[in-house]
Amino acid sequence: MTEAQFKNRTKQYGLRIIRLVEALPDTRSASVIGRQLLRAGTSVGANYRAACRGRSTADTLSKLAIVEEEADETPYWMEMLVEADIVAE
Known part of the structure; x- marks a missing residue:
């Protein structure tokens, strides 16, 4: 996959997360989890773009580690929505 494709x-991915969060019910739990999901899911792309502008190999790798962390955190919040019966799987 090329840099542009990624x-x-x-x-x-971030846009799909936004649409998911916008469709959540208006409850306190959904709001709290939705904010976390929105933050993690939309930061994947933003941090990847920042990594592409890294000033050194070490800087790029450090920023890619953040991308990986946020990408890993996003499904956690999705699992919480499902397991808390806020959304159906």
Whole structure:
């Protein structure tokens, strides 16, 4: 996958997260989890773009580690929504 393809893919991922969060019910739990999901899911693409502008190999790798952390955190919040019966699987 090229850099441009990955940028587009992570942006589309963020947009899907936004649509999911917007569709959540208006409850306190959904709001709290939704904010966390929105933050993690949309930061994947933003942090990947920052990694592409790394000033050194070490800087790029450090920023890619953040991308990985946020990408790993996103499904956690999705699992919480499902397991708390806020959304159906």
